[in-house]
Amino acid sequence: MSCPDLEKLFLAGASREDARRHRDSCATCRAAGPDADAVEDIASTLKAPEMPPSLHAALIDIPRRTVSCEGAERLLPLAVENELLPDDERRLSSHLSRCGGCSEAAATLLGTRDLAEPIAPPWLAGRLAVARPAKRRRSLSWIFGPKSVIAFAYGAAVVVMLLGFNPADLARKVGVGELGQSTRAAVLVAESSVTDRLGALQERVARTLAVWKGRAGGYGRAVVSNAVSIIWKNSPKQRTVERPRNRDGRGAFKESETTTTSWRT
């Protein structure tokens, strides 16, 4: 049991001489026997254990074995690009094995490489085909479109014929056989474009039809329901059977209802 007065002295920063004077005059401290200073005295006779040289060398080497969290932030972008030097990769790996925060960040960043590419929906080609003419109108690219190429080709042929040449012979002589090829390519592109447009139109029509089909079903059910309710309202009401009344105006039994049958045993 420790003496509260001695503890107050200790907390107030009293010297060991003051503490000793207190113990000499305090019955509690004398009864307690050995005092707390004895522990301090024992500890003071011990020396600090010497650090082994191998440990000192290992501690000096730490910056070459790992990186700090700051260093990891600098190395992670390179790791994502697979541009880490082998030493840096080893140091980063050592740090990530010990640091939960950096390890989580690395897993998130490196995980982006493994994400699958989204698959284009089947209607996208048709939509893009529909959207394409709007872009052409805004720029001069229509000049190089299939229609323009065909028009220019015909125009050039007419001019050549007016000048007295056979356009086919002239083309062979000049060696512009590619003109026919490019024309065919332009026609193919135009066909493809028309096909895409038709696909988009077909899809839009099908969707509109589905909507109208649903609406028609709803309207039909409403019409049938209204017709049934109108017919029901206009049908003749059933008349109640009047019972014969006695002279008090109260209900009286019919003759058949008052007739009893006797049974012979």
Added chain:
Amino acid sequence: MSAEEKALVDRCRQGEDDAWRTLVDQFGQKVYSVAYHFTLNRDDAEELSQEIFLKTFENLHRYDGSFPLVAWLLSLSRNLCIDRYRRRKREKSFRFVSDDAVAPLLKSDDDPAAEALRKERSKILFSVLAEIPEDLAEILVLRDLDGLAYDEIGKALDLPDGTVKSRLFRARAEVARRIRERHERRGTAGAFQTLAVAAGGVL
């Protein structure tokens, strides 16, 4: 002092090898000493010291120079030390401190009898430290065995100075009481007084 230490830490952060070497030279011995007192085993102390310095290196950017670097080092490594201490406490050998465990802590003496006494007292001290609560034991280790100042212990353990002093007083009183009880149980009631007198203690 903290400004110089902050400058040293900043140089370490910039990757200056000399700065890191200076830091290890300044604090390596102190950290190893604390680690040894918590583990009482050379291999474990080396491993713990490396973990403490690894953690220090990886967290250098967190040091703002507001308190002594040694206190910051210990505050970072407190959980590591306490974990080792608990692990050691669960082992059977913990309360039976061997001669080898205390040998690195003893000063060589020409008088073999006095050296034997010191060894015996050290073994008793460490075995009793294992019996008292952790919060008392760690303060006694840091103050009496490692010689840290009250404010350094307070910063390391995130405690006010008054609490540090109060716990230290209780830790010393508790250790003294347990040592006395142990000797009384063994029928060697005067042994502790003898040991303490031999150490020059005040009884």
